[in-house]
Amino acid sequence: xxxxxxxxxxxRGVVVQVLSDVAPELEAESLDPHAELRSQLDLDSMDFLNxxxxxxxxxxxxxxxxxxxxxxxxxGCLAYLASKAKPG
Amino acid sequence: xxxxxxxxxxxxxxxxxxxxxxxxxxxxxxxGEIIAVIETDKANVDTESFVDGVFESVxxxxxxxxxxxxxxxxxxxxxxxxPSELAPAAPPAAAPxxxxxxxxxxxxxxAAVVEEAMAxxxxxxAARKRALDLAIDPxxxxxxxxxxxxxxxxxxxxxxxAPxxxxAEGADRGxxxxxxxxxxMARSKKEIPHYYLATTIPIAKALAWLESRNQxxxxxxxxxxxxxxxxxxxxxxxxxxxxxxxxxxxxAEQSQAIHVGVAISLRGGGLVAPALHDADKQSLDxxxxxxxxxxxxxxxxxxxSSEMTDPTVTITSLGERGxxxxxxxxxxxxxxxxxxxxxxxxPWVLEGRVVPQPVVTATLAGDHRATDGHRGAxxxxxxxxxxxEPEKL
Numbered sequence: 001x002x003x004x005x006x007x008x009x010x011x012r013g014v015v016v017q018v019l020s021d022v023a024p025e026l027e028a029e030s031l032d033p034h035a036e037l038r039s040q041l042d043l044d045s046m047d048f049l050n051x052x053x054x055x056x057x058x059x060x061x062x063x064x065x066x067x068x069x070x071x072x073x074x075x076g077c078l079a080y081l082a083s084k085a086k087p088g
Numbered sequence: 089x090x091x092x093x094x095x096x097x098x099x100x101x102x103x104x105x106x107x108x109x110x111x112x113x114x115x116x117x118x119x120g121e122i123i124a125v126i127e128t129d130k131a132n133v134d135t136e137s138f139v140d141g142v143f144e145s146v147x148x149x150x151x152x153x154x155x156x157x158x159x160x161x162x163x164x165x166x167x168x169x170x171p172s173e174l175a176p177a178a179p180p181a182a183a184p185x186x187x188x189x190x191x192x193x194x195x196x197x198x199a200a201v202v203e204e205a206m207a208x209x210x211x212x213x214a215a216r217k218r219a220l221d222l223a224i225d226p227x228x229x230x231x232x233x234x235x236x237x238x239x240x241x242x243x244x245x246x247x248x249x250a251p252x253x254x255x256a257e258g259a260d261r262g263x264x265x266x267x268x269x270x271x272x273m274a275r276s277k278k279e280i281p282h283y284y285l286a287t288t289i290p291i292a293k294a295l296a297w298l299e300s301r302n303q304x305x306x307x308x309x310x311x312x313x314x315x316x317x318x319x320x321x322x323x324x325x326x327x328x329x330x331x332x333x334x335x336x337x338x339x340a341e342q343s344q345a346i347h348v349g350v351a352i353s354l355r356g357g358g359l360v361a362p363a364l365h366d367a368d369k370q371s372l373d374x375x376x377x378x379x380x381x382x383x384x385x386x387x388x389x390x391x392x393s394s395e396m397t398d399p400t401v402t403i404t405s406l407g408e409r410g411x412x413x414x415x416x417x418x419x420x421x422x423x424x425x426x427x428x429x430x431x432x433x434x435p436w437v438l439e440g441r442v443v444p445q446p447v448v449t450a451t452l453a454g455d456h457r458a459t460d461g462h463r464g465a466x467x468x469x470x471x472x473x474x475x476x477e478p479e480k481l
Binding site for chain 2: 063066
């Protein structure tokens with residue numbers, strides 16, 4: 001399903017699922033939506049690439065490298081993915 | 089006829105568990121084919137055969153017990169002559185060791201080293217003397233005495249080639265990995281006279297080149313800067329081969345092949361440094377795929393024996409964790425370890441002007457027995473030069 005067809009809750013569910021594939025010990029409830037994912041989950045650049053790959057696979061979005069910084073936090077990530085759905 | 093024994097999959101391995109046979113008696117097996125899955129402190133390792141032959145009989149069934157390195161596990165029938173030089177990681181596969189020290193054992197472990205290692209062991213004086221007389225690798229000794237103390241009986245058992253009983257169970261993998269790392273790193277720092285060098289490398293060109301390359305690519309084919317660093321290091325080792333290989337039998341043994349061990353930290357602690365084979369000959373794309381695959385399997389705890397035993401050099405990049413430089417400890421018996429820190433913007437003088445530039449600190453830990461700082465400096469210089477021409481990597 002593409003992001004525009006998803007409710008915010010559903011989208012959040014997908015993102016958290018992809019994150020937990022990369023960081024299996026993640027506890028969804030204790031995730032701080034405003035804190036940097038990299039430091040919060042101890043992600044290295046390979047983990048982060050796998051996160052982007054996972055989003056690509058799950059949602060069919062292609063995220064250019066220049067946009068990676070917009071994915072820094074969970075909230076940022078959800079806002080970015082939602083905006084990808086809107087034209088322009 | 090050769091025995092397939094519990095292999096030593098890396099300097100830090102003393103015991104393993106037989107998880108599964110991947111061949112049935114009667115089946116033929118080729119060198120490099122997976123023969124068994126062996127659990128170590130670090131991973132479940134797909135263990136490759138070191139000979140061509142027929143898998144003849146099983147001596148040990150898979151079971152949940154730690155077996156010391158060297159324990160005979162199966163018999164392989166080999167046509168014609170048995171290769172005298174088996175895979176370096178595999179202990180001599182022939183019949184049980186005679187009581188007298190076999191030349192290979194004596195040569196592999198100089199008495200001084202044995203003595204030093206013994207000094208750190210909990211071992212009875214009689215057992216110590218006997219083990220020294222027999223030039224037995226202290227790593228093979230497993231204590232069954234009070235508090236895990238090594239007794240004369242334990243030494244005799246190893247000397248006779250019999251499998252020793254396994255040390256007390258109970259530690260989980262995390263603790264066992266910690267113990268293995270502790271033993272190997274302590275040994276490295278004690279045996280290897282390290283020298284350390286560092287240099288700051290401007291990396292703007294390489295990053296710009298990579299960025300424009302990645303821009304045209306879907307996320308599935310993008311590459312990380314780390315891959316450029318690996319390739320540059322591998323190519324630099326071609327130019328300075330004295331740092332690629334092993335310290336064995338009291339001298340440096342250069343390796344023709346450049347198998348780069350990449351240090352991968354495991355979630356939840358510990359690390360492994362499995363090999364990217366022939367890193368100097370692989371394209372950046374192939375290296376990236378290899379690195380992704382290796383990282384995934386390392387974290388899932390599933391590696392191949394050749395990946396564990398083949399590295400001729402190790403690269404560690406702690407830059408991911410924010411530090412600017414890392415002075416590493418050499419993984420024995422390798423000769424060198426190259427470290428990369430975080431890529432940071434720093435004021436840099438370019439054509440007489442100070443400009444902000446992304447730079448990375450490259451470091452080298454070298455074995456001073458094998459090389460001098462001059463040689464090491466040439467390696468770091470070569471890495472620098474190679475990174476200034478990224479399109480040639």
